[in-house]
Amino acid sequence: MPAPAARVPRRRAETRRRLLDAALAVFAEEGFGRSTVEQVCERAGYTRGAFYSNFASLDELFLAMWERRSAELLDGLRDAFEQAGATDVHDVGDVVRQLLPAIPVDDVWYRVSAEFTTHALRNPALRQLMTARETAIAETLMPFLEDLLTRVGRVVPDPNALGQALIAVHDGTTVQCLMAPDDPGVWQRRTDLAVRVVTAYSEGAPR
Template sequence: MPRSRAQTRERLLAAALDVFAEEGFGRSTVEQVCERAGFTRGAFYSNFDSLDELFLAMWGQRSQAMLDGIRDAVAAAEAAADAEPFDLDQGAARILAAIPVEDRWYRITAEFTAHALRNPALKSVMAAREAAIQATILPIVDSALARAGRRITDPQALGRALVAVHDGTSVQVLMEPGDPQIVSARTELFVCVLRNFSENSSPSENK
């Protein structure tokens, strides 16, 4: 992609994030995004077919950044474990710290999810992307669990449980920002899920 077009695309994505957060996805228009970015409708449609496509591109960017952050967090936890036994609680805390819970992004995704639920084709796209993210995360989690002497027993169930806990606790964190007990409980729930959907690697310890 030519540099100028890539820059235009990035400006549109940044502008859309602000517009969606301020107006709500359902009330936002292409014109508002273009005005915020300082471009014409032609510039928009040379990069995106619709606001739906723009949101999915935005989601893809943020998902990639999240995955990179999780990889870095696990690598840091594994590096620390070279000097001492891998601690599952500390590892989970590192991973969660790499998954930001942002008020405006949560509101945007919640609104877009409601929008997608009314559109079967879009709902299928979102479900496929969620599945792809889970498929990417699970090997990372599996590596971390292996360092803790554990192995996943049901990958699909673990992936779904992790998403459910993330979504549920994100609301709690946003409703009571700055409460250390909420953050601590979030970490404890993730560790509980990891333990419940994994077992000790040593067969003798599983008897």
């Protein structure tokens, strides 16, 4: 009877998905330290039994939610960068204006990721997870960025350094953008800073 057996993994996957979706909302609203299993279950529409058949603890759920959201972010970046790569660029400013909007400034995710970062600073294993995520983001970003910069006559001597610098620009300006989302000056300064960083970490291609 393969059909009933096939339904069980699908049902389990749906349960996990709903619990992870609920956890993202609850953690963003309440904070991880103040959230409870009951709150996550209530938001997802499940019992504690359903929770513990999928996750041993809120810590495990938090980590699974983080890993899933990071993977979704990277997939979205790849799609956005591929679309940006099909457009015309004439200088570094054009390159930045194509790529920067592809990196989301997400209020809900920022609240959760900021708390995860704080949590990771107290846990060496989670620090490795954070480092791996930043490395994956840089590795996703740099091939597209280098291609666009080549088209405007610039090369990147140290792609890793530029990737890390751009992550720092994003992290450092995200709070300002979230605090004043309707202030065009804040968003323009974010763009201007990124242009300066890309210019500083790249150089004219040899003729």
